[in-house]
Amino acid sequence: MTGPEFRRLLEEMGFHIGGISETILTTMNPDGSFNAAPMGVHRRSHEILELRPFKSSSTYTNLLHNPKACINVTDDPGLFFMTAFKGKTVEDLLEPAIDKEMRLISASAHIFVDASRSSDISEIRACFTCYVTDIKAPAMTPSSFSRGRAEAIEAIIHATRIEVFSKEGRLEDVERLIKRFAECKDVVERVSAPDSVETRVVGELEKMITVWRGKA
Ligand SMILES: Cc1cc2nc3c(=O)[nH]c(=O)nc-3n(C[C@H](O)[C@H](O)[C@H](O)COP(=O)(O)O)c2cc1C
Known part of the structure; x- marks a missing residue:
C-alpha cells in the first residue's frame, strides 16, 4: 500500500488533519500478551498520527518498550467500556478478542503504526509520534450517526x-x-x-x- 492510499483511507475513516479521533489502541505488554485501551489519535499531517497517553497508563509503558501498535477503529461503546475498565463487564457482552497481529477482532478497521518517537507534554503526559506502516480496512457499510x-x-x-x-x-x-x-x-x-x-x-x-x- 502506498502513501496516497494511506491518506485516502485515513480521510475516509474520519481521521482529518488537525482533528482528534477516538480509537482503541492495542500494544504489547512486557510478558508478550496484548493490552487494549481507548486513546485519542491526533492526525498531525498526511501520514503522521500522535498519541498522548498519561504516564500512569499501561499503554505508555508498553509503547516505551515496544513501539509497534495497532489503532483499532470502532464506534462500539461496549468495546470502549471493556477496554477502558478492564475486568468489568456489561451483561451479554463478550470480552474483546485480539488476534496475533494485535488486531481487536470486532473493530471495523485497523491501522498499524510505529510509535518510536516520544516526548513529554508534561510531567504526567507523553506524546508518541506514529508513522503508519499498514492499514487494513475492509469495504465499509455506511452507518448512521447515533x-x-x-x-x-x-x-x-x-x-x-x-x-x-x-x-x-x-x-x-x-x-x-x-x-x-x-x-x-x-x-x-x-x-x-x-x-x-x-x-x-x-x-x-x-x-x-x-x-x-x-x-x-
Ligand atoms: C474515548 C476515550 C479516549 C481516551 N483517550 C485517552 C488518551 O488520549 N490518553 C490517555 O492517557 N487516556 C485516554 N483515555 C483513558 C484511558 O483509556 C484509560 O485511562 C485506560 O484505562 C488506560 O488503560 P491502560 O492503562 O491499559 O493504558 C480515553 C478513554 C476513552 C473512553
Whole structure:
C-alpha cells in the first residue's frame, strides 16, 4: 500500500488533519500478551498520527518498550467500556478478542503504526509520534450517526477521569464530571433503545460511579 492510499483511507475513516479521533489502541505488554485501551489519535499531517497517553497508563509503558501498535477503529461503546475498565463487564457482552497481529477482532478497521518517537507534554503526559506502516480496512457499510452511541463513549471518557479524581480526593472535579456524565446519560436514555449496548454501558457506569463516590 502506498502513501496516497494511506491518506485516502485515513480521510475516509474520519481521521482529518488537525482533528482528534477516538480509537482503541492495542500494544504489547512486557510478558508478550496484548493490552487494549481507548486513546485519542491526533492526525498531525498526511501520514503522521500522535498519541498522548498519561504516564500512569499501561499503554505508555508498553509503547516505551515496544513501539509497534495497532489503532483499532470502532464506534462500539461496549468495546470502549471493556477496554477502558478492564475486568468489568456489561451483561451479554463478550470480552474483546485480539488476534496475533494485535488486531481487536470486532473493530471495523485497523491501522498499524510505529510509535518510536516520544516526548513529554508534561510531567504526567507523553506524546508518541506514529508513522503508519499498514492499514487494513475492509469495504465499509455506511452507518448512521447515533447520538446515543456517541454520548455513551463521551460518558466513558468522563468516567475514566471520575475514577482517577475520586482516588486523588479531587471532589470538585469529581462533582463537575458527574454532572457531565448525567447529561450524557440523559441523551442516551432519550434516543437509544432500553436494551441497547449504550444504555447498558451507562447503567453500569452509574453503578461504578456510585461506588467511587462513596470511597472518595
Ligand atoms: C474515548 C476515550 C479516549 C481516551 N483517550 C485517552 C488518551 O488520549 N490518553 C490517555 O492517557 N487516556 C485516554 N483515555 C483513558 C484511558 O483509556 C484509560 O485511562 C485506560 O484505562 C488506560 O488503560 P491502560 O492503562 O491499559 O493504558 C480515553 C478513554 C476513552 C473512553
